[in-house]
Amino acid sequence: MIEIGNFQIDLEMRTLLQNGEEVHVGSRAFDILAVVAAAAGRLVTKDEMMNAVWPDTIVEENNVQVHLSALRKILGPDRDLILTVPGRGYQLLQRQKRVTSRETASQAAGGRRLPPSKSRLLGRDCAVKLISSMLTHTHVLTLVGAGGIGKTTLAIEAARHCSADFAEAVCLVELATLTTPEDVLGAIVEGCGLTLPGPQADVAQVVAALGRHRMLLVLDNAEHVIAAVAHILDALVVGNDMLRVLVTSREPLRIMPETIFRVDPLGVPPAGCTNEEILKCSAVNLFLLRANSLQGEIGVDSAEIRLVGEICRRLGGIPLAIELAAARVVALGVEGVHRRLDDRMAILAGGYRTALPRHQTLRATFDWSFAILDAKTQSLFRRLAIFGSSFTFEVMCAVMCDDEFSVASAISGITELVAKSLVNVEFEGPVAKYRLSESTRAYAFEKLQAEGELQTMTSRNARYLSSLFQPQAGGDLNEELGNRLDVKQTLDDARIAIS
Ligand SMILES: Nc1ncnc2c1ncn2[C@@H]1O[C@H](COP(=O)(O)OP(=O)(O)O)[C@@H](O)[C@H]1O
Ligand SMILES: [Mg+2]
Structure with a gap:
């Protein structure tokens, strides 16, 4: 029930009541009233009104005026609550009133x-x-x-x-x-x-x-x-x-x-696509919109468009990260932002003054999630930073689990991290593969370093990786590697572990 002055509109029953008594109102007039009432004080443009009341027909604009004046007659002393804003549309005004019942x-x-x-x-x-x-x-x-x-x-x-x-x-x-x-x-x-x-x-x-x-x-x-x-x-x-x-x-x-x-990230361009395709992506549009509102003239140059596409892709299409990156263009330029993305926790700061504190820097956004993890899950999360690409549960356990961190803790930890949107999971047939986005990994990496565990975890990973390259007694290494793992991924991780 929506109240306008002494009237109540029941949108479901399509009835107008005055102090509880039904009042007759024509169908189009009721539609006009319903549209303006549902907008709850927002201005309804003429086009919006015409589309809502006559969705399938094109009619003269003065049709709204005809039904509106019939409606205003019915509303009597409350007629002024529906305001016509010349040249723009219609708006519902509300009078301040005391709360008298649960319904109102x-x-x-x-x-x-x-x-x-x-x-x-x-x-x-x-x-x-x-x-x-x-x-x-x-x-x-x-x-x-x-x-x-x-x-x-x-x-x-x-x-x-x-x-x-x-x-x-x-x-x-x-x-x-x-x-x-x-x-x-x-x-x-x-x-x-x-x-x-x-x-x-x-x-x-x-x-x-x-x-x-x-x-x-x-x-x-x-x-x-x-x-x-x-x-x-x-x-x-x-x-x-x-x-x-x-x-x-x-x-x-x-x-x-x-x-x-x-909720999916905004659309990002795949590597190697054309400038035209890059400019169609919503993440790129957001970057350009925000950067241009501060600086102007961003995105006219073809090399710049490619860099913006790459920035958006590396930020995983996350609108907040894109807004923070766009804000840095004023000081660093597009190329400067692109070049410093490896240090994103430092540069993606300085959001809108009016934003929530946890939206003013990328680090603060992650802090909010990290703080509500229990100690064991926090520990698993920061250790996952050593995986540069996707990893399976088995690989994770082989590297992470020890006397203090059991397989049971690994199961509950990874479940929680997936549920809390900190780790992404994809299924390759029956196999679950986990991955941290580039930004999440950068944050986890900072935590791993701060905890003084980087060295230990890197050596553990290196030990695990080198064990994969040792053939089992009597076995063929090539065959085993082919059977047991995605070789490219392992080599990527090996490169990271020794770098
Ligand atoms: N689809 C979008 N188009 C334009 N800006 C967006 C979009 N989604 C989010 N933003 C901007 O990104 C920032 C973070 O969005 P928000 O909705 O607060 O994220 P969340 O609630 O998931 O933390 C806000 O400043 C918001 O204006
Ligand atoms: Mg939110």
Whole structure:
């Protein structure tokens, strides 16, 4: 239910009520009202309105005016709440009012407001549509991916895209600064504008307060309070099957009603493609957009375009890393940024002053993930820096496991690192192959060095690699190598181990 002055709009039933009584309104006039109301204060352009109300027909613009004036007659004293912005479009104005009941609370509390877009979303059209359509049947949809991959940006855009489907509200709740289950529940109560009987909320009261309202709850940054979020959501969706929850997290919630949506990096150009192909990639577009907003004239030169393509590929298409790299162009130039990518932890710093602290440097983004690992998993993670390319579980155990680090710890550690989006896994037939992105490896490498373990791990790896080149008694080395491993990968790692 959306309130406009003394009126309530029920988008699902397509009815307009005045103080609870149904008021007759023509179908097109209702559509116009629904579009402007669902935009929740955002300006709806003329084209957007025409496309929404007459999706398959081209009609004269004055048709909107005709239906709008009929609508304004019905709204009477509240007619001025639908504003026509000359030459631009239409906008819903809201009067400040006191919260009088649970039904009106979520709108008045402002929890439903999504922040305005700061900049253009690149390369996510399909993802936005897919997420919107998944939310019609999935109760809890978790956008999972590494830090800075664009989960929050995508979640907000997807929520905006499907906000018209949610008659009650779209509530955004930021979890990043919270630490306890009580904090999480309190933030949900506040974000949804719920009024509870006592000061300390419990889940059952929140379930009761939500009733069977159709609403979309967006929970941003769940990874560090993941267990609390999992338990709360499990209860909320059982209590209200009309509720939809969109979560962003570096790791899945692991609850029954959850569907996972892995957020991919932005598109990067493969090595050796043409400049035209490079310029079609969304990661390259983001780099150029950000660099040009600071410097101008980047990307006109053909050699420069190739370097930008290479930078984006080596940054793995991660938008945050690309933004940080683009910001460095002002001081270092494209060639300078490209040349210093091996020292990326040092140069990918100095993000937007207004960004979250953990988004101001690449290192801080990883710190946020690293800090929530237990000590054993932290140790495994930093040791994985010695693998320059993909590796199997067997190879990892052969190099890592010792009296202090068992195979069981390796199993739980690698499972956790994959879940937390720090290690990528691919399947070659039945075989799982793990890999750290170039940026993740650079961070893990710093940690390995800081811990004073680089030398030990490098020698262990070198010992393991040389053992592979020793033929077993009576065996043929070439045949064994062919059977046992990917020779090229081993040689790559051997090169790294002795360099
Ligand atoms: N598709 C995109 N197009 C343009 N900029 C993006 C896109 N995705 C992310 N960004 C930018 O990258 C940065 C990190 O994105 P964010 O959504 O906060 O990542 P995450 O939530 O995964 O940590 C932000 O500054 C955001 O504006
Ligand atoms: Mg985020």
